[in-house]
Amino acid sequence: MRPKHLSRFFMKRAIVVFLFFYLPYQSFAWGALGHRIVGEIANSYVTGKASKEIKKILGNESIALASTWADFIKSDTTFRYLNEWHFINVDKGLNANQMQQVLQNDTAIDAYTRINFLSNQLKHKDLPQKKKVMYLRLLIHIVGDIHQPFHVSATGDRGGNDIRVSWFGQPSNIHRVWDEQLIEGQDLSYTEYTKAINFTTSQQRSQWQSLSLTGWFFESYKLSEKLHEDLKKPDLKLGYDYNFLHIATVNDQLLKGGVRLAGLLNEIFG
Ligand SMILES: [Zn+2]
Numbered sequence: 001m002r003p004k005h006l007s008r009f010f011m012k013r014a015i016v017v018f019l020f021f022y023l024p025y026q027s028f029a030w031g032a033l034g035h036r037i038v039g040e041i042a043n044s045y046v047t048g049k050a051s052k053e054i055k056k057i058l059g060n061e062s063i064a065l066a067s068t069w070a071d072f073i074k075s076d077t078t079f080r081y082l083n084e085w086h087f088i089n090v091d092k093g094l095n096a097n098q099m100q101q102v103l104q105n106d107t108a109i110d111a112y113t114r115i116n117f118l119s120n121q122l123k124h125k126d127l128p129q130k131k132k133v134m135y136l137r138l139l140i141h142i143v144g145d146i147h148q149p150f151h152v153s154a155t156g157d158r159g160g161n162d163i164r165v166s167w168f169g170q171p172s173n174i175h176r177v178w179d180e181q182l183i184e185g186q187d188l189s190y191t192e193y194t195k196a197i198n199f200t201t202s203q204q205r206s207q208w209q210s211l212s213l214t215g216w217f218f219e220s221y222k223l224s225e226k227l228h229e230d231l232k233k234p235d236l237k238l239g240y241d242y243n244f245l246h247i248a249t250v251n252d253q254l255l256k257g258g259v260r261l262a263g264l265l266n267e268i269f270g
Pocket of ligand 1: 086
């Protein structure tokens with residue numbers, strides 16, 4: 001090969017290698033945007049007392065901005081043990097009672113046991129400040145995560161990460177479509193997005209908040225089951241029609257996540 005061709009050859013290889021490392025192997029849960037929307041919605045429903053306590057812990061960091069710490073920290077290998085905290089995989093075909101049984105006997109490190117752990121820890125007033133900050137950031141994040149249906153999924157395909165689809169012609173997977181691409185496709189900032197969807201009645205809020213923690217998990221589990229069913233069709237080229245069919249569910253889950261996070265924070269700090 002002549003030098004010109006040679007350099008082109010290496011350039012192509014470099015691009016391939018770059019893309020390989022650039023495309024995330026397992027994407028963030030609810031991308032930064034989704035988490036911040038949940039945080040911003042929660043912020044609008046925390047009581048004055050809870051808000052004051054939260055400020056003592058987070059200082060000037062808002063709930064919205066605190067929500068993404070748990071994903072950013074993934075770049076630090078000393079915190080690798082936290083990777084299991086973001087999701088849960090359980091057996092296929094569970095009904096509500098079976099799900100409750102599974103969760104109540106759950107001793108693994110997963111989103112369910114960690115939400116309980118973090119909520120209990122944060123009730124201790126004498127918890128060191130450093131831990132309070134870390135635990136609160138994690139709790140804010142994980143409550144958001146479990147409202148992304150593919151974070152409460154049946155074992156087998158890593159919460160949809162192994163289901164390859166195309167999103168507007170680009171290779172993706174269904175987990176990533178739900179984490180990021182449906183939300184980012186709306187082309188709104190997290191504050192604009194929150195403003196656009198944050199409409200609830202007090203009746204709705206108390207209904208959502210009164211459902212037990214196992215109920216939150218079961219809701220996402222059923223949703224992910226249905227979304228898996230939908231994907232059994234041969235055509236996994238997703239675009240406008242998929243957005244049209246599912247964006248209301250995405251928005252509903254963001255809203256429920258925010259309202260429930262506020263309820264939980266009010267219970268801990270109220
Ligand atoms: Zn996460």
